[in-house]
Amino acid sequence: MPTRKILLHITSGQQVAFYLLALVAMAICAYGILRRWKAWRGGKPLPPVTDWPGRIRNVLDQALAQRRVRRRRLAGGMHAGIFYGFLALFIGTTIVAIEHYGALLFGEHWFYKGAFYLLVKAALDCFGFGLLIALCVALWRRLVTKPASLGNSPYDVGFLALCLAATVTGFLLEGAGIASDPARLSFAGFSPVGLAVSQGFVGLSVGGYTATWWVHIVLVLAVIAALPYGRRYHLFVIPVSVALQPERPMGVLEPIAMSEVEETGKIGLTELADLDFWQRLSLDGCMECGRCTDACPANAVGKELNPKQIVLDIRRYIDNPRALTVNGEAISTDFISDESLWACTNCHACVNECPALIRHVDLIDGIRRYRVAEGRLSGSGAGMLRKLGSRENPWGLPASQRLDWAKSLEPPIEKATKDDNREVLFWVGCSGAFEPRAQKTVQATAQLLQAAGVKFTVLGPKERCTGDAARRMGDEFLFQQLAEANIATLNGIDAKRIVTQCPHCLHTLKNEYGQFGGNYEVLHHTQLLSELVESGRLKLEPQTESSVTYHDPCFLARVNGETEAPRKALRSSLQLPMLEPERNKDKTFCCGAGGGRMWMEEPTTQRPGNNRAQELIATGASTVAVGCPFCKVMIADSVAAVGGENPPEVVDVAELMLRAVSPRAVSPRAGSPP
Incomplete structure (x- = not known):
């Protein structure tokens, strides 16, 4: 019978020596595993951990199946x-x-x-x-x-x-x-x-x-x-880190309570002691593979930001507990430079690629909060926050102009009231209200909704910025101020289903307003339009565009996981197949506008949008479709800069769909039944 003798030719004395050596090796290994416990315990404690079945599935997916x-x-x-x-x-x-x-x-x-x-x-x-x-x-x-x-x-x-x-x-x-x-x-x-x-x-x-x-x-x-010594330590840390990761979805930041600020006198990641248990644990999971840095759009265009180095720099101080203080003073997070910190577009490419599931952006935005609270942000970024605080929009324009985009539309757009019997509330967003190129997108979306017979309303002057730009830049309390005002407005008119053409508004309304009592069903306009086409309410006659490629917005594709709705919407309005750029869907390359970078100056040679524009042009498409007002501005400017004499046209998905609308499908009144 097939088998073999265990410990063949090994004497009893040799076996005793083996067991003694094994005990020594195991003791050294156990010490290596447990030696970091003190460093982890020095952070803020974990909140109550729930949904263990889901967490175990995630461990099996990420640690055992090694999906990333x-x-x-x-x-x-x-x-x-x-x-x-x-x-x-x-x-x-x-x-x-x-x-x-x-x-x-x-x-x-x-x-x-x-x-x-x-x-x-x-x-x-x-x-x-x-x-x-x-x-x-x-x-x-x-x-x-x-x-x-x-x-x-x-x-x-x-x-x-x-x-x-x-x-x-x-x-x-x-x-x-x-x-x-x-x-x-x-x-x-x-x-x-x-x-x-x-x-x-x-x-x-x-x-x-x-x-x-x-x-x-x-x-x-x-x-x-x-x-368990050196980078091999990730073998023991990553399964635990994955199991204990925060329940917040990607891109959702932890709110700060004013009571906490009054108690501690600090906002954001002021010192290394402000890192919580999970953050310290996850940093030890870094295997230094560099995938985060390879995916970073800021790093790709020569900026100082290096997500891996930020993780290693923070860990380097935490590794030695005695280094947490110098002459009795706690070490601040100032060892991370302003240039590195403010180069981040919050695109979450680093987070999406990290096999250890480290949340680099949470660290960066936490430090931004501290520096903004200290008044250390200057220039155009600080100017944008001032406009946002005084006029409740980043452009600093009066709320009375929020419906100017709709003046040329017929039939007129209705303003929301509590009993207006709407199907959806159309959240126009600041860019859609004030930025000329984005206005074309909201006009096209409104006309498509009218053509489908969708009863929709808008807030008009009652709409404020969602506060996304403030939160990403680090002004958490300005964000909370805007969020609470918007939530009061939305709850006051009993808003339930909201559609928006901005992925940043989508993310904030859908994923972050719930932290303050605002819970809504929120759709990107391509999701609703695709839904209307599939249900037969929106009739399209596919157009013969010579060729079209699509740029996935980071906050739609990567952060919120929506990649198919825009493609379905495009396919419904085109006769020819769509051309895909090299990096697409959740691996899309950032246009450079996120994280408040839309309002910050940078050298033309360091624009991520130029890098992305070259990829889109390389597809050979004559039209570039986008699904984000920020992307539309940044990609269009970059395409014009690097696209030569005949650059591709840059339009929103809704604009392409509008070209395919059958004249017979246009309803006589906005929102009348189909």
């Missing part, structure tokens, strides 16, 4: 090979231990035998060989190709070499075992690598086998002892 890790083919495959290889070998070792210790009760060969034994041996050989290849690729990347964004040190190379040596000697030991035990030859084909290696061990003595066993065991124990 596998997004990059070479690096993801390499990491998966190492992870699953070690996991398989750990499971194999556990099976051997069960067999060995269970024999004390059930007799020898009670468990690890027969078909089960052969299946395990074949699996271990397969996964072990995959581990061998993956380790070689990892060493090649660190010694030869050396990607600029990848963290690299002699310790990394040393640990990988140690793992490789342990894996190689594992196959050597398997070959030596086959050569030393003739009874295993009849089924050694289930260990093809071990069988091949055994050819070099013909005639091996007992002493030779024992020496091979000890070399392998010492290397394995060294790997165990070294595992």
